[in-house]
Amino acid sequence: MREYPRYVAENWIPFDPVELVKRTEAIVCRGDERKYTDFYVVGVYGGISTGYTVGCSLRCVFCWVDWSRDYPERLGDFYTSQEAFENLAAAASKAGIKKARLSGAEPTLGREHLLGLLELVEDSDFDTFILETNGVAFGIDKSYVEKVCSYEKVYVRLSLKAGTREDFEAKTGARKDAFEIPFQAVKNLLDSGARFHVASMSADPRFMSPDERVALAERLAEIDPVLLANLEEEVVDPYDTTLKRLEFAGRTTEFPLTRRYVAFKDMLRE
Ligand code: SF4
Numbered sequence: 001m002r003e004y005p006r007y008v009a010e011n012w013i014p015f016d017p018v019e020l021v022k023r024t025e026a027i028v029c030r031g032d033e034r035k036y037t038d039f040y041v042v043g044v045y046g047g048i049s050t051g052y053t054v055g056c057s058l059r060c061v062f063c064w065v066d067w068s069r070d071y072p073e074r075l076g077d078f079y080t081s082q083e084a085f086e087n088l089a090a091a092a093s094k095a096g097i098k099k100a101r102l103s104g105a106e107p108t109l110g111r112e113h114l115l116g117l118l119e120l121v122e123d124s125d126f127d128t129f130i131l132e133t134n135g136v137a138f139g140i141d142k143s144y145v146e147k148v149c150s151y152e153k154v155y156v157r158l159s160l161k162a163g164t165r166e167d168f169e170a171k172t173g174a175r176k177d178a179f180e181i182p183f184q185a186v187k188n189l190l191d192s193g194a195r196f197h198v199a200s201m202s203a204d205p206r207f208m209s210p211d212e213r214v215a216l217a218e219r220l221a222e223i224d225p226v227l228l229a230n231l232e233e234e235v236v237d238p239y240d241t242t243l244k245r246l247e248f249a250g251r252t253t254e255f256p257l258t259r260r261y262v263a264f265k266d267m268l269r270e
Contacts, residue, residue: 006070008061008173008249017136017174017181021057021109027072028055029110035076037068037104039087041095045130049092051084052104057136059173060161061249062207064239069105081116089124101130108137111144118151132157135182142188149194156196157232158185163200163208163216171207186223203233203260210261217264233263 005015028035035054054068054076068075088100121129162168169176202213220227238255
């Protein structure tokens with residue numbers, strides 16, 4: 001078995017993200033427990049209580065997440081779903097807010113933990129739980145998507161990393177033959193009647209060429225044009241971790257953003 005993948009660097013061999021789901025779960029999950037590095041409130045979504053999870057199934061070169069993504073065995077502590085819920089609820093109550101989310105790395109790792117947490121959220125004062133995912137676990141297991149989406153407070157934000165197979169491999173470090181998995185997750189969410197939208201770094205010309213952006217848009221519109229009309233298009237922010245990972249990957253860390261694409265949803269509304 002190859003060494004555990006850390007960050008994209010010279011002579012990188014693309015990995016199988018499905019296998020990485022399992023290998024990472026073996027490190028960051030222990031029955032109902034999952035590793036976190038922190039619980040806190042941030043201002044996004046109008047104020048949201050956030051659990052910062054450890055471990056991911058991709059290795060994006062522009063990733064902002066702390067080093068627990070790359071060294072999950074060294075960082076973070078295990079929390080049961082009850083303990084994670086109590087920490088989220090305590091932070092929310094202090095700030096007087098009713099939204100919660102899991103962020104950091106990939107929240108869908110550790111099915112038992114996540115479902116246990118959602119069960120507790122469903123019977124609580126929280127009115128919304130936002131799940132931010134890269135779509136790997138949801139693309140390979142439709143029953144997981146159906147179960148998660150059976151909770152009424154769940155809202156999913158699925159983040160696509162690339163518009164072509166080659167760009168997927170170059171940006172995520174994963175094998176290009178896994179490119180379709182996040183799109184399958186989109187289909188699974190649609191079939192499950194989920195409340196969700198799709199996001200991508202496609203407003204950023206530094207990380208997405210016009211051709212790749214069109215390819216991504218076409219792929220989404222093929223599944224359902226409404227997905228494109230609601231696509232959240234972001235740019236990459238130059239966090240310290242982002243810059244370091246870009247440097248390791250041999251990419252430029254010169255980061256001026258001189259222009260950005262007009263979002264498809266804005267164009268479609270004109
Ligand atoms: S950007 Fe998201 S999906 Fe990509 S490696 Fe970081 S946490 Fe994982």
